[in-house]
Amino acid sequence: MKFAVLVFPGSNCDIDMYHAIKDELGEEVEYVWHSATDLSKFDGILVPGGFSYGDYLRCGAMANQSNVMAEVKKAAAEGKPVLGVCNGFQILTEAGLLPGALLRNKNLKFMCRTVQLKVENTNTLFTNQYEQGEIINIPIAHGEGNYFCDEETLANLKANNQIVFTYSGENPNGSLEDIAGIINERGNVLGMMPHPERAANDLLGSSDGLKLFKSIVKQWRESHVS
Amino acid sequence: MTKVKVYVTLRESVLDPQGAAVQGSLAKMGYSEVSDVRIGKYLELTIGETNRDLDVVVKEMCEKLLANTVIEDYRFEVEEEN
Numbered sequence: 001m002k003f004a005v006l007v008f009p010g011s012n013c014d015i016d017m018y019h020a021i022k023d024e025l026g027e028e029v030e031y032v033w034h035s036a037t038d039l040s041k042f043d044g045i046l047v048p049g050g051f052s053y054g055d056y057l058r059c060g061a062m063a064n065q066s067n068v069m070a071e072v073k074k075a076a077a078e079g080k081p082v083l084g085v086c087n088g089f090q091i092l093t094e095a096g097l098l099p100g101a102l103l104r105n106k107n108l109k110f111m112c113r114t115v116q117l118k119v120e121n122t123n124t125l126f127t128n129q130y131e132q133g134e135i136i137n138i139p140i141a142h143g144e145g146n147y148f149c150d151e152e153t154l155a156n157l158k159a160n161n162q163i164v165f166t167y168s169g170e171n172p173n174g175s176l177e178d179i180a181g182i183i184n185e186r187g188n189v190l191g192m193m194p195h196p197e198r199a200a201n202d203l204l205g206s207s208d209g210l211k212l213f214k215s216i217v218k219q220w221r222e223s224h225v226s
Numbered sequence: 227m228t229k230v231k232v233y234v235t236l237r238e239s240v241l242d243p244q245g246a247a248v249q250g251s252l253a254k255m256g257y258s259e260v261s262d263v264r265i266g267k268y269l270e271l272t273i274g275e276t277n278r279d280l281d282v283v284v285k286e287m288c289e290k291l292l293a294n295t296v297i298e299d300y301r302f303e304v305e306e307e308n
Contacts, residue, residue, distance in 0.1 A: 057267075058294055065291065094294065101296045108243050148240060148297060174243075 001220045002028040004042040006072070006088075008063045009034070013049035013086065013195065020200040021046070025213045034066040043224075044216055045075050049086030049141070049195060059102060059144050060090035069095055081125055081216050082189045086142055089181075089191035098184055098191045099157070100149030106174025110143040114205060116168040117180050117194060121161050124183055125219035126190045129211040135168050136208035138194035145193035147175040147182070160185055165192055228273040230284050232302040234293045235266035280304050 005017045014031060021029040032039065034052075039045060053062035063069065069091070076082045076097055084092035092098045105111060114137050119130040130136070149157070154176065157163050165181035173193070181192030196209025236242050245263040252260045269292060273280065284302050293300040 057292070061291060061294065093296075099296075101294055103240065103297060104243060106241070106243050108247060150239070150296075174241075 001043045001217050002030070002041065003044045003046055004030055004032045004039055005046045005048055006068055007031050007033055007048075008050070008052035008066065010052045010054055011048050011050035011087070013197065016195070017046050017048040017085070017197045020197040020210070020213060024200040024207075024210055025217065027213075027217060032068060034063065034068045036068045037071065039068070039071040039075050042075070042080070043220055044081040044083070045072055047072070047082070047084040047088030047091055048197070049088055052087055052091065055087075055144075058094070059087060060092075060094040063087075063091045064094040073097065076184070076189050079186065079188050081220070083126065083212075083216070084189075084191040085195055085197065086140075086145070086193055089193055090144065092189060092191045097189050098182060099153045100147055100176075100182070102144050102193070103146040103148050103174075104144050105142070105146050105172070110141075111145070111172045112139075112141040113172075114139045114199075115170070115172055115180075115194060117165045118168040119164070120166055121164045121183070123161070124164060124187055124190070124215075126183070126212055126215050127164060128218060129215040136199075136211075137206040138196055138199045138209055139205075140172060140194045142173070142193055145173040145175065147173075147179040147193075149176065156185075157182060164190060165194070227307050228280065229305045229307055230271040230273060230280065230302055231305065232269040232271065232284070232288060232292055232300060233266060234269070234288075234298050234300045235264060237297055237299055240297050 007014045090102045119134045122132045162183050164183050166178040171178045183190045196212040199206040199209030245265045249263040288300045
C-alpha cells in the first residue's frame with residue numbers, strides 16, 4: 001500500500017508520520033508538497049499535524065486553498081482513505097470533508113501530554129484492529145482542539161456512528177461530547193486531534209496508534225489483493 | 227482605490243474563552259459593568275481598479291476564506307476613497 005504524507009509550509013509532524021508508515025508499519029510512503037496536482041498513484045492520504053501557514057487567520061484555512069487539497073477532495077470522493085491528524089483534522093474541517101470546526105482550547109492552554117482515548121466505533125477502516133470500547137494511550141499537542149458543531153450536525157454524527165474516538169476520563173480541551181476524532185458519513189475520511197503516529201512504538205511510550213495504520217492496510221489488502 | 231472593512235466575529239452560540247479571560251481582567255481592574263467580551267477579527271482590504279461588483283466579490287472572499295461560517299459571522303463595509 002502506498003501512502004502520501006502531505007507537507008505544507010509549517011507542517012511539523014510529517015516526519016513522524018513518514019517514520020510510522022515506513023519503519024513501524026512497513027508500507028510505502030512519500031512526502032508530497034502542497035503544490036502537487038496529482039495524487040492518483042497513492043492508495044491513502046495522510047494530512048499531518050503542525051502549523052500550516054503559521055495558523056494565520058484560522059488553523060487550516062490557508063492550507064485548504066492549496067493545490068493539493070483539490071486532489072485530496074478527489075481522493076476522498078473516490079473512496080480512498082484520508083486521515084487528518086491535529087492540524088490535518090483542522091484542514092479537513094476547513095475543506096468541508098468533515099463537519100464542524102476546532103476551536104481554541106477551553107482553558108486557553110496549549111495541551112501537550114498523553115491522554116486516554118476510548119474507541120467508540122470499531123466498524124471503520126481506521127479502527128478494525130481495536131476492540132469496541134478499548135482504552136488507548138495517544139499523545140495530544142494542540143492549542144485548538146476543542147471540537148464544535150451545531151446540534152443538528154451532532155445528532156447526525158451520533159445517528160451515523162461517526163464519533164470514532166472520545167477522550168476518556170479527562171477532557172483536555174472542552175471538546176463537545178468529549179469528541180477526539182470523527183469520520184465522514186461514507187467512512188473513508190477520519191480526523192482526530194491526538195497523534196497516533198507518535199504512538200507507533202513502545203519506545204515512544206505507546207504503540208497503541210499503530211493499530212490504526214494496521215487497520216487501514218488490512219482493509220486495503222482485503223479489497224485490493226485477493 | 228476602495229477600502230473594504232471586514233469584521234469577523236464568533237457566532238453567538240460559540241463560547242469565547244479568550245473574551246471571558248479579558249472580561250475577568252476588566253472586572254479585576256474595577257470595570258465590573260462589563261458583562262461580556264467577545265473577541266473578533268478586523269480585516270482591511272485595499273481594492274485596486276476592478277469591474278467586479280465588490281459586494282458580490284467580498285462576500286465570496288468571506289465565505290471561501292476570511293470567515294468559517296460554521297463558527298463565525300461576518301459583515302463588511304465598502305468605502306470609496308478619492
